[in-house]
Amino acid sequence: MRVDLHCHSTASDGTDTPAELVRNAAAAGLDVVALTDHDTTRGYGEAIAALPAGLTLVTGAELSCRIDGVSMHLLAYLFDPEEPELLAERELVRDDRVPRARGMVARLQELGVPVTWEQVARIAGDGSVGRPHVATALVELGVVASVDDAFTGDWLADGGRAYVPKHETDPFEAIRLVKGAGGVTVFAHPGASKRGRTVPESAIAEMAAAGLDGIEVDHMDHDEDTRVRLRGLAADLGLLVTGSSDYHGSRKTVALGEYTTDPEVYGEITRRATGAFPVPGTGGI
Structure with missing residues (x-):
């Protein structure tokens, strides 16, 4: 089973429509794909309608967060998209x-x-x-x-010459909101240092104590030493380890399924979720 738990569509900053994304995921030989657009669930309907037979869709979102001045992203899976508190926070971030x-x-x-x-x-x-x-x-x-x-200091990186901050959720509040909506949380690309400052391991430990479920380890922005370090951290903190492409279509060079999640970890994510269920494909339109 091949599982890719971090992908974007035109509902945020990907170049594939949600329908194209699921079709391309099936063509890439994936069995499970997650739609995790930034702070929005707007692509769900189109993706589900086009879902090919043999492919399962995990609904989710990538939430914009900030802790101690450091920007971070939190992947949220299988939450109730209509839960009022989490919906209101996503709209606040998106409107900014x-x-x-x-x-x-x-x-x-x-x-x-x-x-x-x-x-x-x-x-x-x-x-x-x-x-x-x-x-x-x-x-x-x-x-x-x-x-x-x-995404450098010359241009758009955090603190760069053209950087402008936006509203971002405190990650502890985001974890609480996602849990309240029946979802599962994974810290996206925590060691992506080329994007700017990273969250210290002490803060990740605090998030784990607050209910964080996992960290994304196998990612294009992590070198091998970073992956080894993060696997050790996950083991110490009792966190799940995921791998994902962070696919954005033609906007990035990474391919669907280039990095994947262990099927047993995927199974544990689905067992922990109560807000929504994975959607099996029935042939699409």
């Missing part, structure tokens, strides 16, 4: 994305970059606008060679 993106455009213009809000809005389409859309605009303009190259 547009003014934040406009602010980054303004800062880039001050730096002499001829980017426009209209360009960024076109790239984002119907998705929840975010830094990857601004980064794509920089690629289109020839300012940087790739989206990853935009």
Whole structure:
């Protein structure tokens, strides 16, 4: 069984529609794929309607959080998407994305970059606008060679020249909200140091004590030494270990299923969840 528990669609900052994502996941030989768009569940309906036979969909989201000034992402799986408290928090984060993106455009213009809000809005389409859309605009303009190259101190990385903060949830509150909605929580790419400052292990231990279920270890932004360290940390803290592609379509080079989660860990995630159930494919449309 091949399980990929971290993928994005055009509902946030991926380039595949939710329908294309599940079809491509089936074509890539996956048995289970998770839809984890940033702070939104808007892609669920389209993905479920198109779900091919033989592929199971795990519904989820990647929640924007911040602790002690460090930005982090929390993967939430199989929660009730209509639970009022968690829904209200997701909407608060999502609603702050547009003014934040406009602010980054303004800062880039001050730096002499001829980017426009209209360009960024076109790239984002119907998705929840975010830094990857601004980064794509920089690629289109020839300012940087790739989206990853935009996430530096010169441009959009945390604290970078064009960086603008947004509302982000305290991770302890996010864990509480997801648990209250029947979901399971996994800290996404905790060792991705090239993105900026990382959360210290002491804080991860505190999150584990507060109910964090797991950490994402096998990820394109973790080198082998980081993976070994994180596996040891997970063992010490009694956390589940996941692996995922963090697929964004053509916006990143990683392929669907390039990193996967052990089927036994996937099974444990489904056993812990009470807010929703994995959706088996019946052929799609």
